[in-house]
Amino acid sequence: MKISTKGRYGLTIMMELAARYGEGPTSLKSIAEKNSLSEHYLEQLIAPLRNGGLVKSIRGAYGGYILSRDPDTVTAGEIIRVLEGPVSVVDFTEEDDPAKRDLWKRIRDSIAEVIDSTTLGDLINYRDKGEPDNYMFYI
Template sequence: MKLSTKGRYGLRALIDLALYSETEPVSINTIAERQGLSERYLEQLMALLKKNGIVKSIRGASGGYSLAKPASEISVGDILRALEGNLEPVDCGGLNPEEGCSASGTCVTKYVWQRINESITNTVDEIMLDQILAESRKMPEQPSGSGRNCKG
């Protein structure tokens, strides 16, 4: 499975938001500057995250974005599904009873696809945003905009 920039940049932006929005909302341009991302692209990602109830926006001079719920209640899976959609790397009709598959009864590869899909889902749903924040606080402070060199 390969994530697009939506998932990769969106996760980075959410980590940044969670780190800096504990006392006040954070503006898009502040996140974009710290992470080396386009403001326009970040606006699109935040709109998807807002639509899915992960962030909320506050209007006004001191407005911006903050988490819609505690970081301990937001999984990486929630974030990636909001930005990427379905995370299953293989779309197998044999795994979905409503779709059906003519070879479902004799196809042994569906077992492989099911195990891969379950592994990905379990992994991203077990990692909570607060765990990532705890890990990021252990790392040495990086200069502003250092996210530009990060491939993730």
């Protein structure tokens, strides 16, 4: 499974909203500028996120978007499925070789387990930690 820009940028939108959770609405323009992304493209992605019940829109001069739920309850899996569709590595049928079919199902289930157990809160905490490189050199 390869996540397209829809899934990657959608996750970016959601992480930005999660980082500002409880602070009021955030404009897509500010998210686009901060992440060097196309505001027009983000506008196309926000509609399915809103229709999927993950974000709410706030109208007005100081409007924008907010998460509809706490970041610790929104998973990466929900976001990716709203934007990309079901998690699938390959299309397979019941007529496929049972060994290969079992492999594809196990891979799919492993991916689903990771994205379904990772919340926006987890992603924000990891990003804010500023994890250094794995290598430390002293001179």
